[in-house]
Amino acid sequence: xxxxxxxxxxxxxxxxxxxxxxxxxxxxxxxxxxxxxxxxxxxxxxxxxxxxxxxxxxxxxxxxxxxxxxxxxxxxxxxxxxxxxxxxxxxxxxxxxxxxxxxxxxxxxxxxxxxxxxxxxxxxxxxxxxxxxxxxxxxxxxxxxxxxxxxxxxxxxxxxxxxxxxxxxxxxxxxxxxxxxxxxxxxxxxxxxxxxxxxxxxxxxxxxxxxxxxxxxxxxxxxxxxxxxxxxxxxxxxxxxxxxxxxxxxxxx
Amino acid sequence: xxxxxxxxxxxxxxxxxxxxxxxxxxxxxxxxxxxxxxxxxxxxxxxxxxxxxxxxxxxxxxxxxxxxxxxxxxxxxxxxxxxxxxxxxxxxxxxxxxxxxxxxxxxxxxxxxxxxxxxxxxxxxxxxxxxxxxxxxxxxxxxxxxxxxxxxxxxxxxxxxxxxxxxxxxxxxxxxxxxxxxxxxxxxxxxxxxxxxxxxxxxxxxxxxxxxxxxxxxxxxxxxxxxxxxxxxxxxxxxxxxxxxxxxxxxxxxxxxxxxxxxxxxxxxxxxxxxxxxxxxxxxxxxxxxxxxxxxxxxxxxxxxxxxxxxxxxxxxxxxxxxxxxxx
Numbered sequence: 078x079x080x081x082x083x084x085x086x087x088x089x090x091x092x093x094x095x096x097x098x099x100x101x102x103x104x105x106x107x108x109x110x111x112x113x114x115x116x117x118x119x120x121x122x123x124x125x126x127x128x129x130x131x132x133x134x135x136x137x138x139x140x141x142x143x144x145x146x147x148x149x150x151x152x153x154x155x156x157x158x159x160x161x162x163x164x165x166x167x168x169x170x171x172x173x174x175x176x177x178x179x180x181x182x183x184x185x186x187x188x189x190x191x192x193x194x195x196x197x198x199x200x201x202x203x204x205x206x207x208x209x210x211x212x213x214x215x216x217x218x219x220x221x222x223x224x225x226x227x228x229x230x231x232x233x234x235x236x237x238x239x240x241x242x243x244x245x246x247x248x249x250x251x252x253x254x255x256x257x258x259x260x261x262x263x264x265x266x267x268x269x270x271x272x273x274x275x276x277x278x279x280x281x282x283x284x285x286x287x288x289x290x291x292x293x294x295x296x297x298x299x300x301x302x303x304x305x306x307x308x309x310x311x312x313x314x315x316x317x318x319x320x321x322x323x324x325x326x327x328x329x330x
Numbered sequence: 331x332x333x334x335x336x337x338x339x340x341x342x343x344x345x346x347x348x349x350x351x352x353x354x355x356x357x358x359x360x361x362x363x364x365x366x367x368x369x370x371x372x373x374x375x376x377x378x379x380x381x382x383x384x385x386x387x388x389x390x391x392x393x394x395x396x397x398x399x400x401x402x403x404x405x406x407x408x409x410x411x412x413x414x415x416x417x418x419x420x421x422x423x424x425x426x427x428x429x430x431x432x433x434x435x436x437x438x439x440x441x442x443x444x445x446x447x448x449x450x451x452x453x454x455x456x457x458x459x460x461x462x463x464x465x466x467x468x469x470x471x472x473x474x475x476x477x478x479x480x481x482x483x484x485x486x487x488x489x490x491x492x493x494x495x496x497x498x499x500x501x502x503x504x505x506x507x508x509x510x511x512x513x514x515x516x517x518x519x520x521x522x523x524x525x526x527x528x529x530x531x532x533x534x535x536x537x538x539x540x541x542x543x544x545x546x547x548x549x550x551x552x553x554x555x556x557x558x559x560x561x562x563x564x565x566x567x568x569x570x571x572x573x574x575x576x577x578x579x580x581x582x583x584x585x586x587x588x589x590x591x592x593x594x595x596x597x598x599x600x601x602x603x604x605x606x607x608x609x610x611x612x613x614x615x616x617x618x619x620x621x622x623x624x625x626x627x628x629x630x631x632x633x634x635x636x637x638x639x640x641x642x643x644x645x646x647x648x649x650x651x652x653x654x655x656x657x658x
Contacts, residue, residue: 079452165434
């Protein structure tokens with residue numbers, strides 16, 4: 078175990094994030110504000126309470142999830158793809174660094190970045206709506222779990238991609254649509270059949286509802302199901318990455 | 331015949347207690363390209379070993395296989411007496427690599443890039459060591475600059491600084507002076523010499539023969555994945571070195587006189603130039619040229635000038651690669 082290498086990767090990744098802090102921070106603030114203006118104020122005013130909370134407060138976990146899926150995915154995918162692209166990957170491959178240290182470094186950094194952005198989004202949301210977090214510690218744990226799961230997913234994406242286009246395709250064409258259709262802005266109770274059933278095949282639906290439960294104490298599915306789903310996804314990603322490191326796929330010639 | 335089979339290599343480049351011992355190393359890429367073909371190589375502790383070869387010879391693949399960038403198709407690699415496959419974690423801490431291509435985060439600061447490398451190899455943070463490395467490579471004044479703002483030569487120094495940050499005992503330099511100007515190249519040679527003086531074993535690949543001639547203790551020639559020759563620089567010159575002399579005759583000769591039949595001579599330029607090609611790099615060639623000249627004087631054959639040249643390592647290298655099987 079080479080703990081110092083994990084710290085080096087972590088520090089390097091966090092430094093990279095803060096090097097572009099202006100964009101990293103301003104972007105979620107602006108996006109969240111726009112969503113609250115459009116959905117919270119303009120459309121939300123026409124919608125009654127959902128599950129005992131105002132519509133504005135209802136969409137906070139969904140908006141948070143929108144960022145929590147996108148940011149760690151793109152951060153981790155760029156984090157590993159760029160060294161492959163520039164050739165700097167030689168250092169990771171020639172150093173006494175195994176899959177464990179690599180993931181601790183990359184995923185740890187992604188969690189830190191996600192927590193910073195989560196804080197910014199929640200602070201921004203307070204400017205538009207009153208909301209409370211019913212289970213704050215669970216919320217913190219769940220945010221970290223989802224961030225780490227999607228950092229792992231992003232890591233796989235960064236290894237799989239052989240061009241910048243592929244890096245963008247999955248977040249843009251798969252993650253974002255699934256997040257929007259997973260109940261970011263509505264409860265599936267509001268959907269008619271067969272869409273209500275179809276929505277339950279969307280994995281992101283369980284993640285959003287898990288986070289929503291930590292905020293409001295209520296959700297469309299039991300928290301245990303959401304949690305099991307998230308953990309299973311995380312384990313699957315770790316297994317895939319372990320196989321990639323063992324075989325050297327996309328890493329070693 | 332000097333083509334190096336594994337057994338022959340072990341004879342010509344016999345190394346006891348090597349710091350790196352490669353046996354039967356092979357690499358065939360997915361497309362079927364054979365980059366390494368049953369390579370045996372042993373590196374002595376504390377030496378500078380130059381691996382010479384044309385582009386695509388397998389130099390970088392060989393280094394990559396040792397350093398973990400390439401998965402060998404066969405063979406074994408032992409470093410510091412241990413198998414690299416099984417003890418990679420412990421062994422990689424002791425090995426450094428400067429790859430051929432410049433590869434780093436261009437937006438990173440010089441000092442942070444070097445600190446990062448030190449951490450990756452499991453070393454505790456050491457501002458003193460980082461300062462020492464940066465100063466030794468004349469990078470201290472640039473320590474807070476982003477790498478992208480440095481010149482090409484400076485960037486290459488950063489690559490070396492990164493590789494030295496964890497004090498490797500065995501350092502691989504893959505084309506360390508490719509694309510740098512003559513002055514910087516000389517400076518790098520000096521720095522590599524200093525590293526050797528501090529006890530670092532250095533394996534460098536190059537296609538600048540001058541570089542190998544200037545610095546290396548031993549030389550290996552590789553082509554098409556096969557190691558053709560491994561030996562000390564002086565021994566190679568002795569075995570494969572040649573003397574060439576051209577004697578400009580006052581009058582043309584129709585044929586080589588019988589009293590010169592014992593020497594490797596030929597006539598060129600309508601019989602006006604007597605050409606000697608021979609010797610073994612140990613002085614035999616010069617002696618024979620002197621004997622030929624004495625015989626010419628004895629037999630009243632007038633000549634107007636003599637030009638002699640000892641073959642360089644480059645001549646030997648070119649000859650080996652182009653006519654690899656025909657050398658003695």
